[in-house]
Amino acid sequence: QKEVEQDPGPLSVPEGAIVSLNCTYSNSAFQYFMWYRQYSRKGPELLMYTYSSGNKEDGRFTAQVDKSSKYISLFIRDSQPSDSATYLCAKYNFNKFYFGSGTKLNVKP
Amino acid sequence: EAGVVQSPRYKIIEKKQPVAFWCNPISGHNTLYWYLQNLGQGPELLIRYENEEAVDDSQLPKDRFSAERLKGVDSTLKIQPAELGDSAVYLCASSLDPTSGGADTGELFFGEGSRLTVL
Numbered sequence: 001q002k003e004v005e006q007d008p009g010p011l012s013v014p015e016g017a018i019v020s021l022n023c024t025y026s027n028s029a030f031q032y033f034m035w036y037r038q039y040s041r042k043g044p045e046l047l048m049y050t051y052s053s054g055n056k057e058d059g060r061f062t063a064q065v066d067k068s069s070k071y072i073s074l075f076i077r078d079s080q081p082s083d084s085a086t087y088l089c090a091k092y093n094f095n096k097f098y099f100g101s102g103t104k105l106n107v108k109p
Numbered sequence: 110e111a112g113v114v115q116s117p118r119y120k121i122i123e124k125k126q127p128v129a130f131w132c133n134p135i136s137g138h139n140t141l142y143w144y145l146q147n148l149g150q151g152p153e154l155l156i157r158y159e160n161e162e163a164v165d166d167s168q169l170p171k172d173r174f175s176a177e178r179l180k181g182v183d184s185t186l187k188i189q190p191a192e193l194g195d196s197a198v199y200l201c202a203s204s205l206d207p208t209s210g211g212a213d214t215g216e217l218f219f220g221e222g223s224r225l226t227v228l
Contacts, residue, residue: 006151043113043200043219044152088151096165097142097217099151 001026004072006089006100014108019076023089023100026070031093033065035074038086038102047087048074079107111135113220115201121226127189130223134182134203141178142217143186144200152200152219158184191227198222 006023013019025033032051036044048063050056056063064073072089084107089100114133122128134141139160144152155174157165160181169176173192178184188195202217 004151008149041221041224043202043221044217045219046216049216090151095157096154097152099153101149101151 003027003098004089004091004100007103008101009103010106011103012106012108013079015079015081017079017107019074019079019083019105019107021074021076021087021089021103021105023072024070025072025091025098027093031091033063033072034090034092034097035061035063035072036088036090036099038088040085044088076105079105081107081109083107113201113203113218115199115220115223117223118221119224119226121228122191123228124193125190127187128191128225129185129187130199130201130225132184132186132201132220134184134201135218138203138205138218139181140204141184142202142204143176143184144202144219146198146200146222148197152202155186155199188225191225193227196225196227198224 004023004025034049035047037047038044048058050063050065053065053067060077062075086102086104088102091098116131141158143155145155146152154168156169156176158178161178174188176186200219200222202219204217
């Protein structure tokens with residue numbers, strides 16, 4: 001079983017839509033959870049991180065962690081064409097990062 | 110501040126040829142990572158350095174892959190000989206020393222990657 005499993009997508013939405021991206025994880029050791037965004041032919045860049053259950057908001061982005069169900073979500077409000085990218089969920093524990101396979105998002109103008 | 114710099118960005122070689130990738134991390138970042146990213150997949154760790162020491166190379170195919178980080182700054186990843194299945198993007202990343210709390214923020218800084226095509 002992989003440490004982090006991610007919905008593969010791709011996901012195509014119209015501009016202004018609310019986007020929901022989801023992952024599940026295994027192992028319940030103390031850990032951080034992250035979302036990285038990767039534009040085509042670029043390296044991933046950190047979008048958000050959290051280590052607790054509940055929601056963390058940053059502008060149009062909300063990261064949600066449900067430790068009881070081992071679920072990680074990223075919500076994007078008022079999605080823009082510039083949000084078109086691949087989104088990678090990840091967790092960090094014991095000096096290791098574990099990445100999901102990524103969900104490719106396309107926001108159509 | 111300059112980010113993580115990788116070169117070359119693209120490399121096309123024939124199978125059985127050698128290839129090398131170079132990485133210059135962000136100044137002051139003790140920890141350096143090499144990741145492999147196949148198409149449609151997330152990054153997978155090949156090797157992690159703390160300064161000059163390779164502290165996790167368990168996923169590095171040592172029969173054909175080698176890496177070094179002389180003087181604890183720049184790093185080189187080499188493949189010899191390359192196989193068709195090595196075609197992928199090789200990502201370098203750096204972070205502050207995790208024991209100081211840097212990587213606890215979840216921030217790996219990635220370079221743009223070196224895209225390898227083996228024919």
